[in-house]
Amino acid sequence: MKQSTLILLALLVLPVLLLAMPQQEKETAYSLPAGVEGKGTVTFWHAMSGSRGKVVETLAANFNAEFPAIKVDAVYSGSYAETVTKGLAAVKAGTPPVLLQSYEVGTQTMIDSGAIIPVFNLNRGEVDMNDVVAPIKLYYSVEGKMYSMPFNSSTAMMYYNKDLFRKAGFNPEKPPTTFQEIYDSGKKMVDTGIAQGGLSFGWPGWIFEQMHAYHDQLYANNDNGRGDKRASKVLFNTDFSVKVLEEWQKWSRDGVLFYGGREYKANAPFIAGQFGMLMQSTSSLAGAIRDSNFDLGTAFLPRMPGYPKGNSVIGGGSLFLMKGHSDEVNAAAWKFMQFLFRPENAITWHKGTGYFPVNYKAFNELDKQGWFKEDPRFRTAFDQILSGSTTPAGTGVLLGNFVQIRDIVQTAIEEVVVNMEDPKATLDATKAKCDQVLADYLSTVE
């Protein structure tokens, strides 16, 4: 009996001891050797589901046809958060993909992970980063450098159902522009019974971030994490932040806000005509036009008067090249990134999804084709981001372990708008929790 207990203990302790042995770390700056021909398989993990995923597959197939020596293998890997965490888990396991699409939230984490080859180490002038649309370039620049390749960039805008607006007696060409107007028009739709709610939004945490940037309010210290140091404290328990949640809570209490869930969950009821307005990513535009059988309008995000003008933040994702592959494969992946950047492909992407055309060349080409005249809705978000300011607050926040912080904030928003918790108290508690996350994060990277 004694002996068997000892053996069991030994069995338990042995793996622990093995694990405790120090592992070697090696760090070398990589640069792609000149003259390497790209070939091999480029596994590309992305988070583009539904119609977005189909366009990714089309682009990959076109690329494979053009470069027979390379095979881009585009794999849908779940939601954004899942794709990033799966990618990092694969790094841990020693089998990283070649290209990983990380959403904007993962940017700082990916850069700090030590598992990527920065794009600026690959670029020998094949891609003119100055051609990247300014707010997108600003968003993805860290210390002035591009670590990843901007691919699918979006921002939030407002969609509205013009048919419901007509029914409610509003001018369908004059969508609400302020919080108060949102409330008033939503209230009327609910009170007259023409809709179950006035407004909803997707990505609640992101919309909350948008509101800060849009009113030029910092979300975190050290210039939103874009200063000389990483962000160590979040700043979203200010009067402004509390005001935003108080407004949302009021909307929710009076039935104006129809909380529709996270990510793209609110799209279906909006398309079914259950409420009149939706704050959502521009990337839903092509799908919404296709699926809705009402007159769909697009507009700028609403503002609260009395605050300075910032900008709506770039969302979406960018492509990271992961370490651990041969020069040939790295060169192949870089070829694919260049391919995606080419105006004609950026245009295919924009038309198929609603994401921004990533560079000015593509934008000008679309303009020449008369695309924006034909359907000005594809231009709304563009006008919105180009009319904003370029302050750090307006550019958007960079945070370590932003994946978790976004998650915590989304939960807090649900506590406020669904469970009617007190906005100020909730935000104070949330800030404390997020500051702890940042402190933990910094303790492991610095």
Next chain:
Amino acid sequence: MQITFKGHRWLPYLLLSPSVIVVFIFFIIPSAESLFYSFYRLNITGTRKIFVGVNNFVRLFQDPEYIDSLVLTFFFTVSVVLLGLGISLAIATVANKRLRLFNLYRTLLIWPYALSPAITGIIWALMFDPAIGLLTNVLNRLFGITFTYINNSTHAVIFITITAVWKMLGYNIIFFLAGLQGLPKETVEAGIIDGAGKWRIFWKITYPLISPTTFFLLVMNTLYSFFQLFGLLHVATGGGPGRATYLLVYKLYRDGFISMNTGYASAQSIILLVFVSLLMLVQFKLAEKKVFYGT
């Protein structure tokens, strides 16, 4: 009589080794790893470790989110087990009669169990979809109830409970049916002769006689509601709205795999292991007194 094989001192170990190896690789090593990591804070790729002692555990019990989740999981488990066993025992008792197409019913009843929790979640999420859900519309038209599990916490809890109970229903019914069919007819007949009513026969004879089955199902259902609802939560509510359906397994997943707090999540898994072991211990202790295994 004891049989001994002389000169085969190592044979038993050899014969045991496959299962020992499997247990070692899939249970002991991962558990030991969790135990190890629960004393560390790791960076996202696991290349840097900082020893934090029992800090992860201390934080865990100071985290109101964890305590809430623990309480929620407890109440949730109790309701799923009670409702699940109650309903399935009732159905099994009714089904334990000579019905036409009996075999067909029985096969149909086991179907839900064959579905993965994620598929179950998708089916029920569709049925209760606030916009296009069949049941939502029925509830709305017939009773004027607006059922929206996405923006109402109470509805979310009800929704998850119904779905979780439904998923295990077939499994429970099959076991209860087997238990009921194995009952000795004589005992029931003796009861009838003594003039006991149906209700009395059920509580005084049937129920004690199937107690081994009930106990087995109690254990299985408890484990089920503790560990196996991840898929369901993940596709249906994502733990929300707010933290309305934030069960322990889901918190563990979020902390471990979304937030990448390997150390913190490892500590949670250790606690969960201890907790469930204790629960099982209590259940088995109680079972010794209450469960009647026949003479």
